[in-house]
Amino acid sequence: MATIYEVSEVAGVSLATVSRVMNGNAKVSDRTRRKVLDAMASLGYKPNAIAQSLASNRTNSIGLLVSELHGSYFGDLMSTVERVLKANGKHVIITAGHTDENTELEAIDFLKSRRCDALIVHAEAVSDGYLQDLAQSDVPVAVINRQVEGIPSHCFVVNNEQGGYIAAKAAIEQGHRHIGYVSGPMLKKDAQDRLAGHVRALTEQGISHDESLVYEGDYHESSGQAGCLALLEQHPQITALICANDEMAFGAMTAAREAGLCVPEDLSIVGFDNVLFSRYLFPKLTTVENPISAMGEMAANWILKEVYDLKCPHPIEHLFVPTLVERASLGRAQDA
Amino acid sequence: MATIYEVSEVAGVSLATVSRVMNGNAKVSDRTRRKVLDAMASLGYKPNAIAQSLASNRTNSIGLLVSELHGSYFGDLMSTVERVLKANGKHVIITAGHTDENTELEAIDFLKSRRCDALIVHAEAVSDGYLQDLAQSDVPVAVINRQVEGIPSHCFVVNNEQGGYIAAKAAIEQGHRHIGYVSGPMLKKDAQDRLAGHVRALTEQGISHDESLVYEGDYHESSGQAGCLALLEQHPQITALICANDEMAFGAMTAAREAGLCVPEDLSIVGFDNVLFSRYLFPKLTTVENPISAMGEMAANWILKEVYDLKCPHPIEHLFVPTLVERASLGRAQDA
DNA sequence: CTGTTAGCGCTTTCAT
DNA sequence: ATGAAAGCGCTAACAG
Numbered sequence: 001m002a003t004i005y006e007v008s009e010v011a012g013v014s015l016a017t018v019s020r021v022m023n024g025n026a027k028v029s030d031r032t033r034r035k036v037l038d039a040m041a042s043l044g045y046k047p048n049a050i051a052q053s054l055a056s057n058r059t060n061s062i063g064l065l066v067s068e069l070h071g072s073y074f075g076d077l078m079s080t081v082e083r084v085l086k087a088n089g090k091h092v093i094i095t096a097g098h099t100d101e102n103t104e105l106e107a108i109d110f111l112k113s114r115r116c117d118a119l120i121v122h123a124e125a126v127s128d129g130y131l132q133d134l135a136q137s138d139v140p141v142a143v144i145n146r147q148v149e150g151i152p153s154h155c156f157v158v159n160n161e162q163g164g165y166i167a168a169k170a171a172i173e174q175g176h177r178h179i180g181y182v183s184g185p186m187l188k189k190d191a192q193d194r195l196a197g198h199v200r201a202l203t204e205q206g207i208s209h210d211e212s213l214v215y216e217g218d219y220h221e222s223s224g225q226a227g228c229l230a231l232l233e234q235h236p237q238i239t240a241l242i243c244a245n246d247e248m249a250f251g252a253m254t255a256a257r258e259a260g261l262c263v264p265e266d267l268s269i270v271g272f273d274n275v276l277f278s279r280y281l282f283p284k285l286t287t288v289e290n291p292i293s294a295m296g297e298m299a300a301n302w303i304l305k306e307v308y309d310l311k312c313p314h315p316i317e318h319l320f321v322p323t324l325v326e327r328a329s330l331g332r333a334q335d336a
Numbered sequence: 337m338a339t340i341y342e343v344s345e346v347a348g349v350s351l352a353t354v355s356r357v358m359n360g361n362a363k364v365s366d367r368t369r370r371k372v373l374d375a376m377a378s379l380g381y382k383p384n385a386i387a388q389s390l391a392s393n394r395t396n397s398i399g400l401l402v403s404e405l406h407g408s409y410f411g412d413l414m415s416t417v418e419r420v421l422k423a424n425g426k427h428v429i430i431t432a433g434h435t436d437e438n439t440e441l442e443a444i445d446f447l448k449s450r451r452c453d454a455l456i457v458h459a460e461a462v463s464d465g466y467l468q469d470l471a472q473s474d475v476p477v478a479v480i481n482r483q484v485e486g487i488p489s490h491c492f493v494v495n496n497e498q499g500g501y502i503a504a505k506a507a508i509e510q511g512h513r514h515i516g517y518v519s520g521p522m523l524k525k526d527a528q529d530r531l532a533g534h535v536r537a538l539t540e541q542g543i544s545h546d547e548s549l550v551y552e553g554d555y556h557e558s559s560g561q562a563g564c565l566a567l568l569e570q571h572p573q574i575t576a577l578i579c580a581n582d583e584m585a586f587g588a589m590t591a592a593r594e595a596g597l598c599v600p601e602d603l604s605i606v607g608f609d610n611v612l613f614s615r616y617l618f619p620k621l622t623t624v625e626n627p628i629s630a631m632g633e634m635a636a637n638w639i640l641k642e643v644y645d646l647k648c649p650h651p652i653e654h655l656f657v658p659t660l661v662e663r664a665s666l667g668r669a670q671d672a
Numbered sequence: 673c674t675g676t677t678a679g680c681g682c683t684t685t686c687a688t
Numbered sequence: 689a690t691g692a693a694a695g696c697g698c699t700a701a702c703a704g
Contacts, residue, residue, distance in 0.1 A: 019682065020683095029689060050680090051390055057683095092430075109382065253616075384698070387697035
């Protein structure tokens, strides 16, 4: 690997000059530039990004923390963030937190140790206090999908409560009165919010909320399956089942079918997130659009603006609204 | 950010000693170690990984190139590689090549500029020659899902030809004689191989291969949809449709259903890859298991062994065999 | 077991 | 417009 030193030698100029043509900020005469460029080409020179970072204290890379590296939801987030940032010459370093406090802390430490210029974190297990401190520290941080008190300008969130509300509202408007709910793990804030919105919709429509109609799942397909079965057994009169995410809705749909029920004739099912696959299910899943890509894009733009002073096409928004995606899995209640 | 220098001052020892307790290789007295550890804690010291890398010429990070950051296939690969490597204290830096030659080249350059200790690449667009040179260069490279001539010890591949063969064989054994095929983009080697295996199975069973029964798709759902429709229109007698990946099978299934056909009664459908979602379809998809996780794990182990001299649980394998996953979308031919 | 001393490859004042 | 020189924070011989 050729170094800048060899380039300067071959080109017959100083180190500083080579550095200048690389960075293109200071003035260099055309003739000198040519000599340097030729030397670089002949040596096959590639700058050492590590050394550049150490000297300049800038890495041109942004750390991204997600919970998992697989799954549609995080896939969308990673893809979008990478696209926006790469379009502006920045790089993304991705790490996984696995929804475990220690793993998340270690992942963020890793990102900081690599001296990322900024961080985009989808952290579920660390405390609010930790995120507040992080936001106050020297490295700029964007928080995705979590409203942390005191640092609203760092947070990019969807209104989960409203999402839960519109899903329930849609079911009620189709005449459903006996509605089961498979929630996410209740220690997660978004799971709490979605359920809260669900309950609000029921209450507003004069349907009393029965806690036994709620099954606590874990956002994975298997718990949708289990929840569907459990709820159906305890409350055979249920005509609609709302799941706190699409994955669980997939599981529920499979379970319902295996139990001999037709969707949506015998049982309507509604999801949440609108991941890509929800439209390939049969019947196509009615769900709530969770604008994760939009949030990721906004967070990336915010960083481009805050950290690199790049112009930003649109104003920065922090609050995103969920919308209903009407497809085929929610039908009119039979007994209505 | 405290530096090693401040730590050495507070602890009253030299730089070297601090470095020693950090790396834990050389002998340090317990008393000295305590002093250093205390100093680090009181200063909240975190080593600068950039500086460590520059000085040691080792980054403890492995570059991973995938085509896309979303999708089940790459999600599985990224997840597995990260898990194995993290368990051994290494980090993964992920980049996307988008199946575009320039983007792939840039991504690999980025990884090299970050001085990754090794690379795992799922490159689709760069030339064999480039990969051969890369494998010969100073940075160790594992190539996933691509058999490159001359560097077999770097490649981790599944036998795609055999995969195509067993899918067709399974359909034939169910009595199907009129079999449509939606291929991947034929400029990709794996797409060619899968089709070759398909044709071999037909030929072996005495079914003459009709080129008009093959529709060239692009591995995306929409082309599965289009291919299914086109093939059905031209060859209404088709009783089975084999798709070169699960995504296209999803699209085909949707198209078939919208055309009023029952799967598998009217039309059997077989996929390839066995991505997670294939079991949530209705009917559950019969497909060919593509052991991408196993390949990723093996590549990671190979690097652990080659680059870091870590012990490896199992012997390194380079060739993986596809297997049939029998579910519900392939049924007996009606006319058989 | 501990300290000294060169760098690693590059950026960035400060001169000229 | 160009060069000289001082680091960036850490590791790794080499001494002792």
